[in-house]
Amino acid sequence: MMVGAFLSHSLHPSYLHLQRSDASSNHEHLSSVLTSLCVSPQQEGLDDGPDFLSEEDRGPRAVNVDLQTDATLQVDISDALSERDKVKFTVHTKSTLPNFKQNEFSVVRQHEEFIWLHDSFVESEEYAGYIIPPAPPRPDFDASREKLQKLGEGEGSMTKEEFTKMKQELEAEYLAIFKKTVAMHEVFLCRVAAHPVLRKDLNFHVFLEYNQDLSVRGKNKKEKLEDFFKNVVKSADGVLVAGVKDVDDFFEHEKTFLLEYHNRVKDSSAKSDRMIRSHKSAADDINRIASTLYTLGTQDSTDLCKFFLKVSELFEKTRKIEARVAADEDLKLADLLKYYLRESQAAKDLLYRRGRALVDYENANKALDKARAKNKDVLQAETTQQVCCQKFEKISESAKQELIDFKTRRVAAFRKNLVELAELELKHAKGNLQLLQSCLGVLKGDT
């Protein structure tokens, strides 16, 4: 994917255009994020999961084709546009399913529409027994915009080179955030498309195909307040439901496991973020050091001038590598943890729904017994009990499979990302080492 970033002369990136044309290193970046996160549960060889982004695989896949997935429905975000306060994603679909009018089509969607789709899944009774793929986080460029603004204000106080350098840095950062948000939105869609049941959802098809604005507005204050109360009730309820000991060992184990796991992933995610931020700060310092050394080199009247210039050059290069290390750690580690934080929450939600259904079922049983004892409204109580029983059993059945798949996905994703993290760390350390050693060789030779 070629990134054509058109950041205007002004410091406000009012227009940022991300377009796919041919493969480059940026592409591998994104694709690895996505393939690690949306491995289809039905695939046998997990590493050969459908590579939704691979340019080469746009045609029929030669390896490990599973007729239940990919070839019939492929979704990706082919283009994205960043405007002052919103991002527009071009959702591109390729499908052989009969319900679509064409085989290939694109629509433009905004973040709110993704949220609408996610919420429609969550609120639907049909899907109570599935892990709903977590919604993508809102695109947040505020921090980056603020930094660019500060840079603009401080323009007078630094040299032209420093200013251009910092501007490039910040533009790169903005671009990175932008690519990430595109990736997050794409992962969500791919997960839905890969899910055997969710992919058939009507709202999903509307989302993919309807080429007008869905007129989904964000929630207004009243609705947000309602949501807040709903959440409060839900968490209180969740505590009650969680307290009920499950007869089924599998679910009991999953409950305890998920509760603890979710909390620990949250902690790890926060700590990894802090670690990576420090790393970035250190890289920024090295940048400043390199600049000052350069100035020293140009001004010095002694033999040190060549020395300083050489070291300045070295630090420029090592600094870039350090920045890459931080970026890769962010991608492979921090993003992984963030994603599984959200997924484990979705899994917890599933368990909650099942727990709720169980409680309802048990209550229905008790009501039936009471009705039979009083011999009043027995038929009604029987039907209610039947409904609750069916609902509970349906959820339990699919939930079991979902949770097993969740584990499989999680293990595969962690494996892939940890291996890639280690490989990238090694690559960068070796690169750094080589630069340092060659510079040392030159400097020692000079004396």
Add this chain to the structure above:
Amino acid sequence: MWFSWSPVAWCCLVSAEKDISPSSNGPKAEPVLFLCICAHMSILIVINFFVFLGDGMNAYMVYKVLTKTSLSIFSRDEVCVKRRFSDFLGLHSKLASKYMHMGYIVPPAPEKSIVGMTKVKVGKEDLSSVEFVEKRRSALERYLLRTVKHPALLKDPDVLQFLESSELPRAVSTQALSGAGILRMVNKAADAVNKMTIKMNESDAWFEEKQQQFDNLDVQLRKLHASVESLVCHRRELSVNTASFAKSAAMLGNSEDHTALSRALSQLAEVEEKIDQLHQDQACADFYLISELLGDYVRLITAVKGVFDQRMKTWAKCQDAQVMLQRKREAEAKLQHANKPDKLQQAKDEIREWEGKVQQGERDFEQISKNIRREVGRFEKDRVKDFRVVIIKYLESLVHTQQQLIKYWEAFLPEAKAIA
């Protein structure tokens, strides 16, 4: 692995045998030896760790200064004396008053730090106190080494007395709020004002050029120092955050129920823990190698600028003498017509006196200019060597860090791949 250093040691650097990462030693722990050999000078100065005498706010640190030498001006090959921080300041003060006006660059003593010292006195045994104490010890050592490197200062009786005699009169005048201290502050202020008012007629382009160069160097070194300090701070932060992440990853590994992944996460936690130690060591290298060197040079350049100022003052004195001489001549010319023979004689005597002063002034000016040229040459040579040695040592520390990183990640990779 930590290696010792000194910017002043050009030829051999002897590393201490044990792991002497400053963070692992408390102020009352075993002495940390930083051995520095100046091969050219055949003199070795080591400042060992200290004893804390007195108590409460009156407590003071006593440093053991060990000098080993083969030079004949010393009475013994090896001598060890006990000195207080104020003794060092006293030595500097004496040397400055003797030599600065001649154009010699007298190495500045380490700065006082009321805050730092108070914390140590109060008995805080935290990391910052330990570091403060180590930082000061190291700074005092570098100060003495720089002082004895100066050929004129080495022979100075005050320096010899400082290094050799077991008893030294307490340098009270170094206290900030003493009478002498206040006088110093007043003088400094007066100097600053004078500097602004003296407009020197610079006939020698060399001096103008050099002064400009030193001004530029000052600005850049300060900037560099600030950036390096920031780097040290961020690296320390990174180390802390990495340690914290390592613990969190270990917990995550514990709760993970897939055995292979759980093991891999624990391994990741171990790797990160090792890396955090690596960051800490690197931050120390950043600090003790580069940051302290830059700090020293920022202060040294202040001393250099001071010497240039002395030259200006000498010139001003010379000019004043000439003005005075002119006035005396005019006065004598007036008296010629007034017919007062005894006053005339006095005037003629005064003229001779001032002629002498003018000559002396011109000689002083020439001498100081000559001295400064020589001193600056020596200073620049030292500067080149110091920076070269330190930067190379620093790059070597960076190399070591990367090699360790490679080792750790290479050990982790098969663990990650083993997740099935």
